[in-house]
Amino acid sequence: MKIIMLVDMDYFFAACEELRHPKYKEKPLVVGADPKGGVARGVVSTCNYLARKYGIHSAMPISTAYRLKKDAVFLPVDYPYYEKMSNQVMQILKSFSTKFEQVSIDEAFIDVSGKIDGFEQAVEYARKIKGFIKNETGLPCSIGISSNRLMAKMACEAGKPDGIKMVLEEEAEKFLAPMPVGKLYGVGKKTKERLESMGYKTIGDLARANTVNLVSTFGVFGAELYRSAKGQGEDVLVENYEIKSIGRERTFESDTTDREKIIAQINSIAKEVYEELKKERVSFKTVTVKIRYYDFSEHLKSRSLGHYSDELGDIVDNAVKLFDSYSEKNEPVRKIGVRVSGFSKQGGQKSMKEFIGA
DNA sequence: TCTGGGGTCCTAGGACCC
DNA sequence: TCTGGGGTCCTAGGACCC
Numbered sequence: 001m002k003i004i005m006l007v008d009m010d011y012f013f014a015a016c017e018e019l020r021h022p023k024y025k026e027k028p029l030v031v032g033a034d035p036k037g038g039v040a041r042g043v044v045s046t047c048n049y050l051a052r053k054y055g056i057h058s059a060m061p062i063s064t065a066y067r068l069k070k071d072a073v074f075l076p077v078d079y080p081y082y083e084k085m086s087n088q089v090m091q092i093l094k095s096f097s098t099k100f101e102q103v104s105i106d107e108a109f110i111d112v113s114g115k116i117d118g119f120e121q122a123v124e125y126a127r128k129i130k131g132f133i134k135n136e137t138g139l140p141c142s143i144g145i146s147s148n149r150l151m152a153k154m155a156c157e158a159g160k161p162d163g164i165k166m167v168l169e170e171e172a173e174k175f176l177a178p179m180p181v182g183k184l185y186g187v188g189k190k191t192k193e194r195l196e197s198m199g200y201k202t203i204g205d206l207a208r209a210n211t212v213n214l215v216s217t218f219g220v221f222g223a224e225l226y227r228s229a230k231g232q233g234e235d236v237l238v239e240n241y242e243i244k245s246i247g248r249e250r251t252f253e254s255d256t257t258d259r260e261k262i263i264a265q266i267n268s269i270a271k272e273v274y275e276e277l278k279k280e281r282v283s284f285k286t287v288t289v290k291i292r293y294y295d296f297s298e299h300l301k302s303r304s305l306g307h308y309s310d311e312l313g314d315i316v317d318n319a320v321k322l323f324d325s326y327s328e329k330n331e332p333v334r335k336i337g338v339r340v341s342g343f344s345k346q347g348g349q350k351s352m353k354e355f356i357g358a
Numbered sequence: 359t360c361t362g363g364g365g366t367c368c369t370a371g372g373a374c375c376c
Numbered sequence: 377t378c379t380g381g382g383g384t385c386c387t388a389g390g391a392c393c394c
Contacts, residue, residue: 012394033362043362045394058394064359077363104365104394188392221368221391249363286386296361300388335362 001169002113002235003122003145006152007093007129009086010140010161012106013046016085017075019138028054028072035066035074041251045077049161082106088137096129101237109149111237119145119168126164146172150233153185172231177204184228191218191225203229242343243280247288248272249337255294257332266319269338274312277340283308285342287318291326292335301325308344315340 009015013031018024028051033042042062054069065072086105094100097110116125126143133141144156145166154176159165167175176184182192184203198217200206206214206229214222227233248269256262266289277284288302301322305314319338 041360041362045362059362061359061361064361067359107394186392190391219369244366245364247364251362288387298389302387304386337363339365 001147002111003116003119004147004149004152004235004237005097005110005112005122005126005129006144006149006156007089007108007110007133008142008144008156008160009089009106010142011046011048012086012139013077013082014048014051015139016082017078018048019085020081024048024073026050028056028069030056030062030065030069030072030074031077032065032074033062034076035062038063038066038070041253047072085137085139089133089139089141092133092136093129096125096132099237099239101239101241109152109237111235119166123164123166126166130164148231148233148235149237150185150228151175151231154183154231157183167231169231173207173229176229176231177202177207179203181206184225186225186228194218195225243282244343245339245341246273246276246280246282246284247290247337247339248276249290249335251292251335252333255332255334257330259327262323262333262336263320265336266323266338267316269336270312270315270319273338273340274315277310282343282345283310284315284340285309285344286340287315287322288339288341289319289322290335290337290339291323291333293329294332294334296334299326304342308342 014029017029017031029048030044030051031047032045033040040062044056044058044060044062044065046058047056051069051072056065056068082105090102090108093108093110096115097112098114099111100108102108112125116122122145126145130141130143133139140162142156142160142162143164144152144154144159145164146152146155147169151167151172155165155167179202181187181195181200181203187195195206200209206225209226211223211226214226218225250265250269285308286302286304288300290298290300292298303318303322305318315338
């Protein structure tokens, strides 16, 4: 049986800010959009635990956060800095594991099966990793330990903040049973509502469910839900992951129908996408434009070039065409986004797989 | 409360080829 | 004349996660 850990950095962006501004440690700290006196449109990205005491949390409108605690410290998101800190952490995790899979800027799975003899040594090993990260970077984290990805994740959530939690395979179902269904990884707002209306309030209810019933309403996802509720999950980590799409989107300060203004925004966004594309050294085949209207309705339109391209002109031209195909609506636009996908690796960047002809 | 931005995966219908 | 099935690509939308 494999020993899988999920390492998740605690309140990561805010913790990074506390690191370079130690004086903010004793204050409620909110990283996210500039509140602009409470009229801004952004949201809270992350906040420290002092800010949470006032009811502030991730994804909350920044205007609400501002109302809850006007004299909190509000800082903008400095992604490049967090990425630098993240890289340090990820290097450490790689050195402590036999397999490593980064899930996001502040989270990674590690397989440590080859590093320790069994689960008896796992908590001690996690403590070592946690201490090492703290010493080297000054950042706190939480670690979940189990025999598959799902349970490592669920254990980690239970261990937060600054904790280590191990859930053995034989304890998994019991551990999950009392939790509300919404806590299960993969169950969001919509699925939670549907499950509750079917009478499944807790994960335990779901584990005792009629699978035929779940599959008939949710399809393949229903079978997956059932497996998850029983604490079963994948134990294979994917190490060589390739990016699938690159996009940027921007919300206007106020909704607009001004074509000139929107086209200008598309141009500026396309340039950012292009820069990222060059960094990743990939070519794209498909361009997608996303529009969010004043009423929050969202639409995507995409077109395939029929061939690979790495040119800015192709992004801009197609994005503008796609946008113009919406123009008869003429409703106020809140947000506009541009995304490219359908990648092929560019010359000189052949993957090992392609190289050996696999 | 009034809602950002960066992603992933899944579904489903239609086109087209064999 | 009416009838297959598999495979892949394209497009649009939805749900979810961090």
